[in-house]
Amino acid sequence: MADRSETRGGGGRDRRSFLKYAGAGGAAAIAAGCKTRDRPGGSGFTTTPGGSGDEETSEGTPVPQPLEGNTIRIGSLAPQPDSFPIGKSIWDSMQMAVEDINQNGIPGIGGRGILGAKLEPLSGNTEASPGTAREEFNRLVQKEGCKATFGTFLTQCTLQIFNPMKATQTVHITTAATGPKPGRIVHERYDEFKWHFRAGPINSYDLAAAELEFLNIYADQLGWSDAAVLIENIAPFDPFAETLKPEVGNLFDSVPVFKRSSSGTINWTPLWDEVESADVDINLIGQALTGTAAVKQWANQSRDFEMGGIHVPSQVYEFWEEVSGACQYVFTMNAVTPQTENTERTQPFMKRYRDRFDTFPVYSGPITYDAVRAYAKAMGRYVLDNDMEEVPTNEAMVEALETYTFEDGIVLPSIQFTPPEADFAHEPQWTLMKDTGVPVWQQWQVDEEVTDDYGVMHSFAPEQNKTSDYTYPDWIDYPSDHPANQ
Amino acid sequence: MATESDESVLGGSTSAERRRAVLEKLNPLEMPIRFQLGLLGIVGFVLLPTQLYPDQMGRPTNLLFLMMFAMSWDVVSGYTGQLSFGHAFFFAVGGYTSAILDLQHGITPVIGIPVGMLLAGVGGLLIGIPALRLRGPYLSLVTLIIPIILAKLFTLFNNSLPVLAPEGLGGRNGPGLPTQLFGIDGSGAVLELAEGYSGIQQTALANYYLALGLMLLILVVLLAVTRSSAGDVFTAIREDEDAVAAAGLDASRFKLFAFVLSAVVGGLAGAVWVHTVQTPSPLGILGQDDIQTSIDVIIMSILGGTGTIVGPIIGAVVFALSAVVVGGLSDVIIPVADVAVADLRPLPLLAAAMATLVFAPGGVLRANIRLGRRILASARGDEYEGEPIGGGDSALGQIIEKYRAELREIIDERR
Numbered sequence: 001m002a003d004r005s006e007t008r009g010g011g012g013r014d015r016r017s018f019l020k021y022a023g024a025g026g027a028a029a030i031a032a033g034c035k036t037r038d039r040p041g042g043s044g045f046t047t048t049p050g051g052s053g054d055e056e057t058s059e060g061t062p063v064p065q066p067l068e069g070n071t072i073r074i075g076s077l078a079p080q081p082d083s084f085p086i087g088k089s090i091w092d093s094m095q096m097a098v099e100d101i102n103q104n105g106i107p108g109i110g111g112r113g114i115l116g117a118k119l120e121p122l123s124g125n126t127e128a129s130p131g132t133a134r135e136e137f138n139r140l141v142q143k144e145g146c147k148a149t150f151g152t153f154l155t156q157c158t159l160q161i162f163n164p165m166k167a168t169q170t171v172h173i174t175t176a177a178t179g180p181k182p183g184r185i186v187h188e189r190y191d192e193f194k195w196h197f198r199a200g201p202i203n204s205y206d207l208a209a210a211e212l213e214f215l216n217i218y219a220d221q222l223g224w225s226d227a228a229v230l231i232e233n234i235a236p237f238d239p240f241a242e243t244l245k246p247e248v249g250n251l252f253d254s255v256p257v258f259k260r261s262s263s264g265t266i267n268w269t270p271l272w273d274e275v276e277s278a279d280v281d282i283n284l285i286g287q288a289l290t291g292t293a294a295v296k297q298w299a300n301q302s303r304d305f306e307m308g309g310i311h312v313p314s315q316v317y318e319f320w321e322e323v324s325g326a327c328q329y330v331f332t333m334n335a336v337t338p339q340t341e342n343t344e345r346t347q348p349f350m351k352r353y354r355d356r357f358d359t360f361p362v363y364s365g366p367i368t369y370d371a372v373r374a375y376a377k378a379m380g381r382y383v384l385d386n387d388m389e390e391v392p393t394n395e396a397m398v399e400a401l402e403t404y405t406f407e408d409g410i411v412l413p414s415i416q417f418t419p420p421e422a423d424f425a426h427e428p429q430w431t432l433m434k435d436t437g438v439p440v441w442q443q444w445q446v447d448e449e450v451t452d453d454y455g456v457m458h459s460f461a462p463e464q465n466k467t468s469d470y471t472y473p474d475w476i477d478y479p480s481d482h483p484a485n486q
Numbered sequence: 487m488a489t490e491s492d493e494s495v496l497g498g499s500t501s502a503e504r505r506r507a508v509l510e511k512l513n514p515l516e517m518p519i520r521f522q523l524g525l526l527g528i529v530g531f532v533l534l535p536t537q538l539y540p541d542q543m544g545r546p547t548n549l550l551f552l553m554m555f556a557m558s559w560d561v562v563s564g565y566t567g568q569l570s571f572g573h574a575f576f577f578a579v580g581g582y583t584s585a586i587l588d589l590q591h592g593i594t595p596v597i598g599i600p601v602g603m604l605l606a607g608v609g610g611l612l613i614g615i616p617a618l619r620l621r622g623p624y625l626s627l628v629t630l631i632i633p634i635i636l637a638k639l640f641t642l643f644n645n646s647l648p649v650l651a652p653e654g655l656g657g658r659n660g661p662g663l664p665t666q667l668f669g670i671d672g673s674g675a676v677l678e679l680a681e682g683y684s685g686i687q688q689t690a691l692a693n694y695y696l697a698l699g700l701m702l703l704i705l706v707v708l709l710a711v712t713r714s715s716a717g718d719v720f721t722a723i724r725e726d727e728d729a730v731a732a733a734g735l736d737a738s739r740f741k742l743f744a745f746v747l748s749a750v751v752g753g754l755a756g757a758v759w760v761h762t763v764q765t766p767s768p769l770g771i772l773g774q775d776d777i778q779t780s781i782d783v784i785i786m787s788i789l790g791g792t793g794t795i796v797g798p799i800i801g802a803v804v805f806a807l808s809a810v811v812v813g814g815l816s817d818v819i820i821p822v823a824d825v826a827v828a829d830l831r832p833l834p835l836l837a838a839a840m841a842t843l844v845f846a847p848g849g850v851l852r853a854n855i856r857l858g859r860r861i862l863a864s865a866r867g868d869e870y871e872g873e874p875i876g877g878g879d880s881a882l883g884q885i886i887e888k889y890r891a892e893l894r895e896i897i898d899e900r901r
Binding site: 156162 | 535538539540541542543544545548641644656657658660662663666670673674683685686687688689690763769
């Protein structure tokens, strides 16, 4: 009995001690929690007391500097910003925008910085992975104190940062992904996700609408009466294909081929055989991952049809060199090209970019440049209109971005975001290609007046952004009455 | 007076003695070193957040989910030797089910998560039944194709899947943003925490500790199953399926049980994942090319040691650490190739997995246990008489041998 009672007592003590220590250890760990940042709340900027100094513009007009003494950090969320053209263009262009603002102030207002506040850019590498995008967003906002972020290439990456965006109440402006879902979610769950905006490109439904508009205006002029459609089977092209499919037949005498090509296609010969045997004039493509092999084989095999549509590799300046000029005659829609003058500011930007980085940006670059400057201008105008002396809250920045129109763009002359009640909210207002001038229709051409040792990314449509006429493949034998011979 | 046969395996005839024996076994100071190290690892995981900021908590939380996935793979492939190359299918079924129930049917994740888990179990049954008729290489092919078919279905039913998902499966971008289990005040999460930065901290902690708790629960359940007589049958199936049948046991039933158990575990983890730190999308859950997550899970298990349950946890840690280390070598350039080491990801990890396959097929866990035993034997002045550190009869070796045998049978039949 004694033994038993001792045993029971001892065992009870052991058990209680064990549970006590285990419980205490666990509770202590949880109570200790994780570490706290110096810059909590994701408010995103270092605040020092605002000054009231004035800065003079070049014309001598004093520009109020109520935000002087503040540094506002903004983050770039780009895939491989050191090497991948879309990511590199985002980060490079953000740096250029920040330098412009810090030196020359807000477009149209002047001074230095955003009414005295200095902008500081920080780079995040999403690696085109949703998980990494979330990590990098949290790092930029919580650790580095970024007030806003810009970029994201894949829509999955954009969506993955929606919840952190909501938690930290941080504005993010998308400048590379085209999926319509973010805009739809902002519309449906505005209070939760009003922090998301897209400065461009237009979403994939609008891209399809732009292609239909382009075909409606130009198909006859260019001599296209029969068409094939081959769209790569990847997510960004889903809405594009959905919109195109029921409509494209109305624009041609016949569309004998309408297919989603595999994103792993390497050998294009069977598909080119099919398109050629269908005797079409134009092969309309949507290609992102498979575009290089497709173009090489089309040109090397001198196929008897023209080709273009959305061809992502052709938007990259280095593509000409990569395929040894095989992309000549291929056309693609684009936001801007090294030749176009979307606005009076486009060419100066392109030249400066070329001088600094020894290449031209892809579409994500100019869009990011516009987005950063639009954000800065919205902040500046909000501060001036409300006679403020401190940096607006992120809530106020949402209101500012919804309210003001940015009229100093290099892609679109003016940027106005769609309202919350729009089906796709906080997206760039876009109506028609012929009204807005975008997208532009770029074709790789040889133009010795521009350069004699490299291809030129000319634009042949729409009229206001045209830099050259459309050119026809020289290996195709056109009838005498064809527009190619006019 | 108690006879020897009356005594429990824990060494006591009375409940008090049994309790005492259990407590002695649970006493960390009396445990073998490998268990002590395991406990130390758990304490490390419990205390890890104290060394991190909330913005750094995403990776460790994700790592815990990867551990759950790897364990779920190990119970079916590591134990019974039925190689599954597309295990992320189960994670996706669990995740998508719960997300769609929440987004399109208004069903709270508290109910949606168990339903997701059950549906993944049904998925396990649907794959498990044909698996009984398929031999190794064919089963592997089937499991390889299944997540790719699932990804195609996501696109095919992008806008609508009658009754089940009226607003569709969302294509490549996924069905949307499901309700979070934890969030800051006013976020609409199932459990709203504090507001502002405190809320962000608490959310990160809650997600982490939920994942840790779930991982430990799964670990305990799977250890209990695999260390029971059912686990012995699993292992016997891997070693010699004919011998299992000769012993009068229905191997098919056990194989099916392993598949369903594995699917349920994977589905549960997948369902919780989409309500904490992952957005449901093919890229997010299935990974690059709809197959990367499945491959990662296999690599983790190989690195740690297949057929151990604990091995995949260690493999996942090695996997994560190697990603951090290699990713940090962005300034180290390989001279001839002129490429930064960081840009070579995931090649170093794949090379490590290959090296493990060749030099330590038992995985890091077994190799270290043997190394530890050799060191202890050496310290005692004894000669180490166990299996060689890297070699020996490993589960992976048996799986490969089983696979080879089945391939040989198929080839012989063709002849």
